[in-house]
Amino acid sequence: MADHNALPLVILAEKFASLPGIGMKSAQRLAYHVMSMNDEEVSEFAQALLDAKRNVRSCKCCQNLTEREICPICSDDERDHSVICVVEGPKDVTAFERTREYNGVYHVLHGLLSPMDGITPDKLRFRELLARISQGGVEEVIMATNPTVEGDATAMYAANLLKPLGVKVTRLAFGLPVGGILEYADEVTLYKALENRNEL
Amino acid sequence: MADHNALPLVILAEKFASLPGIGMKSAQRLAYHVMSMNDEEVSEFAQALLDAKRNVRSCKCCQNLTEREICPICSDDERDHSVICVVEGPKDVTAFERTREYNGVYHVLHGLLSPMDGITPDKLRFRELLARISQGGVEEVIMATNPTVEGDATAMYAANLLKPLGVKVTRLAFGLPVGGILEYADEVTLYKALENRNEL
Numbered sequence: 128m129a130d131h132n133a134l135p136l137v138i139l140a141e142k143f144a145s146l147p148g149i150g151m152k153s154a155q156r157l158a159y160h161v162m163s164m165n166d167e168e169v170s171e172f173a174q175a176l177l178d179a180k181r182n183v184r185s186c187k188c189c190q191n192l193t194e195r196e197i198c199p200i201c202s203d204d205e206r207d208h209s210v211i212c213v214v215e216g217p218k219d220v221t222a223f224e225r226t227r228e229y230n231g232v233y234h235v236l237h238g239l240l241s242p243m244d245g246i247t248p249d250k251l252r253f254r255e256l257l258a259r260i261s262q263g264g265v266e267e268v269i270m271a272t273n274p275t276v277e278g279d280a281t282a283m284y285a286a287n288l289l290k291p292l293g294v295k296v297t298r299l300a301f302g303l304p305v306g307g308i309l310e311y312a313d314e315v316t317l318y319k320a321l322e323n324r325n326e327l
Numbered sequence: 328m329a330d331h332n333a334l335p336l337v338i339l340a341e342k343f344a345s346l347p348g349i350g351m352k353s354a355q356r357l358a359y360h361v362m363s364m365n366d367e368e369v370s371e372f373a374q375a376l377l378d379a380k381r382n383v384r385s386c387k388c389c390q391n392l393t394e395r396e397i398c399p400i401c402s403d404d405e406r407d408h409s410v411i412c413v414v415e416g417p418k419d420v421t422a423f424e425r426t427r428e429y430n431g432v433y434h435v436l437h438g439l440l441s442p443m444d445g446i447t448p449d450k451l452r453f454r455e456l457l458a459r460i461s462q463g464g465v466e467e468v469i470m471a472t473n474p475t476v477e478g479d480a481t482a483m484y485a486a487n488l489l490k491p492l493g494v495k496v497t498r499l500a501f502g503l504p505v506g507g508i509l510e511y512a513d514e515v516t517l518y519k520a521l522e523n524r525n526e527l
Binding site: 132133135136139146153162166168170171177178180183194218 | 332333334335336338339341342345346347348353355356357358359360361362364366368369370371372373374375376377378379380381382383392393394416417418421
């Protein structure tokens with residue numbers, strides 16, 4: 128925003144622009160929108176930012192974000208604590224929960240291995256995963272990281288780390304997305320779908 | 328977000344989702360991003376929201392958003408105060424300032440006439456515009472509203488309101504956008520470009 132704009136608006140727009148996926152033009156529009164909100168709505172927004180940062184922490188067990196010491200999933204006795212689904216971030220937990228089919232527990236790594244970007248195993252929550260497994264009772268670890276270079280590397284690292292402990296380590300199946308059209312599938316997906324074909 | 332998510336995060340995501348152009352998925356991603364910001368960054372963001380709302384008001388003269396009583400453009404003696412460019416919102420002022428070609432002043436209506444949505448002339452800053460003009464010294468009012476139904480209606484309303492006061496009321500030219508391709512221009516734009524053709 129040019130210098131004829133009020134400074135607090137310029138600062139607010141810069142804050143919005145620092146968020147992922149919001150460019151300077153959208154940020155400016157959002158700043159103007161805030162001006163059209165009433166005082167109460169703006170204070171509630173500011174409070175929501177502070178509350179989220181202050182009151183949300185990592186679950187001591189699965190490392191997912193929660194308000195409690197132990198998150199509702201980890202403290203749920205009806206879930207199968209012998210199966211741990213390892214994911215990159217909290218949004219992946221939401222994705223699995225949405226399927227309503229998974230009844231095990233999770234472990235959130237808060238990232239994927241990427242040595243080029245300085246993300247080495249000690250930057251992720253592998254230590255906490257090892258601690259959980261060494262307490263016993265875990266039979267299977269499902270590596271549910273994305274099918275990308277980083278996701279694959281993270282899954283391979285976890286497999287090498289955990290197999291010596293006598294835990295079964297599995298990986299999500301790759302194949303055609305349900306409802307997808309074969310013609311539009313990329314080569315690697317199609318190859319994976321062929322390789323992992325099932326007998327009817 | 329499902330109920331396994333921490334409540335403060337759900338609330339924060341809802342706040343983001345209440346902003347224009349941000350859907351529930353993006354809002355959730357933004358809420359998670361806030362968790363990865365450090366405490367200082369989050370307080371600065373919250374403070375920026377409050378500061379913008381508290382310290383920014385409408386300029387007493389042109390109604391544009393500013394921190395001062397009278398905005399920098401209205402208090403600039405080097406600008407031509409006999410020409411007023413009437414725009415829908417503050418972002419339009421920014422757009423004109425970016426051209427570096429306009430040296431008059433502005434008047435921000437904070438909306439366009441839309442009786443169907445309950446936006447009648449008394450909801451816009453026409454009263455303040457009339458007050459400025461009745462003080463004398465204004466020779467031309469340029470109606471720089473969008474070439475839409477609402478923008479046209481607002482321009483026509485202003486023309487009927489201001490012409491009796493002996494002020495020249497003009498409207499932005501319509502035509503082909505510079506760098507545009509004739510083949511892709513819509514019929515109305517092309518018709519306007521033809522109608523308003525200039526002798527070379």
